[in-house]
Amino acid sequence: MRIIDAHVHLYPPEVGPDPAGWAVAQGEPHWAELCTRRRRDGRPVQTFPTAEQLLRQMDGEQVEKAVLLGWYWEKPATCAWQNRFFADCRKAHPDRFAIFATFHPAAGAAAVRDEIRWARDAGFCGLGELSPHSQHCPVDDPVLAMALELAGEFGLPVNLHVSDPQGKKYPGRAETPLDDFRRLARPFRRTTFILAHWGGGLALLETNPDVRNDLANVVYDTAASPLVCDAQIWRKALDVVPMEKVMFGSDYPLVLYPKTESEPGWRGVLAEIDRAGLSAAEKTQLLAGNAARLLGL
Ligand SMILES: [Zn+2]
Numbered sequence: 001m002r003i004i005d006a007h008v009h010l011y012p013p014e015v016g017p018d019p020a021g022w023a024v025a026q027g028e029p030h031w032a033e034l035c036t037r038r039r040r041d042g043r044p045v046q047t048f049p050t051a052e053q054l055l056r057q058m059d060g061e062q063v064e065k066a067v068l069l070g071w072y073w074e075k076p077a078t079c080a081w082q083n084r085f086f087a088d089c090r091k092a093h094p095d096r097f098a099i100f101a102t103f104h105p106a107a108g109a110a111a112v113r114d115e116i117r118w119a120r121d122a123g124f125c126g127l128g129e130l131s132p133h134s135q136h137c138p139v140d141d142p143v144l145a146m147a148l149e150l151a152g153e154f155g156l157p158v159n160l161h162v163s164d165p166q167g168k169k170y171p172g173r174a175e176t177p178l179d180d181f182r183r184l185a186r187p188f189r190r191t192t193f194i195l196a197h198w199g200g201g202l203a204l205l206e207t208n209p210d211v212r213n214d215l216a217n218v219v220y221d222t223a224a225s226p227l228v229c230d231a232q233i234w235r236k237a238l239d240v241v242p243m244e245k246v247m248f249g250s251d252y253p254l255v256l257y258p259k260t261e262s263e264p265g266w267r268g269v270l271a272e273i274d275r276a277g278l279s280a281a282e283k284t285q286l287l288a289g290n291a292a293r294l295l296g297l
Helices: 019-026 029-035 051-060 076-092 109-121 142-154 178-185 209-214 233-240 267-274 280-295
Strands: 004-009 065-069 097-101 126-130 158-160 193-195 218-221
Touching: 004 280, 019 029, 065 076, 065 126, 065 280, 076 097, 076 109, 097 109, 109 142, 126 142, 178 193, 178 209, 233 280, 267 280
Parallel strands: 004 065, 065 097, 097 126, 126 158, 158 193, 193 218
Antiparallel strands: none
């Protein structure tokens, strides 16, 4: 079966040898707190593979394409740096990588507009992963609003990080009130929003007609699902959310089963999906069809 992972993180090779030191030098403490964390047993929450290592692992586990998502950096310069790196990744492997551009509203309206225009022309197919809550930016920020409007005009879906308000507390966790995403999505009807991590549980509230109406231009990805939900989520969510609104994403290179695995990868989560009782049509759409359609892959 064809597999497109719609939520993959990748960093330039200079980050890998000493991610925490890199973050200090770069002035990105929030990323360091989240991504260089260790679990209680001392093992890191994630690894830092290079593009070549990622491709080799995709080959080994039959993942056809990875959608590379930027990070919600605290500095505009780090956003621009990662975007340039992604443009090079796509140039080198246009058949394997699709790319999303990131930005920080603090760069100002003109710079953000220029960066999004540049990204569209450079073949990016979306924006994100953004997190206004982690980027210290109000959800009604005027530069953010301009960017979301422009994303709709350019046909670039916007991936937003959402934490489940009921979820585990961990160092660096940002609170992301679910109502904020209704407020974000409602005014920008031309823009498609991808709410990461099952929308922090918002997906399961789509039985409420008012919520469903507010979220008409919202789809969900399943990033880090095994870390935030038990295996019932696949069937339950697809009973509530129309099947064309859910895209498979892993949050690679996060380790998804830290109790039993110490490396990132897809085998465990794909096996979990296999056991979830989805129809062949649901699996086809979830694992590749929806991403291919929504991102024009
Ligand atoms: Zn996220």
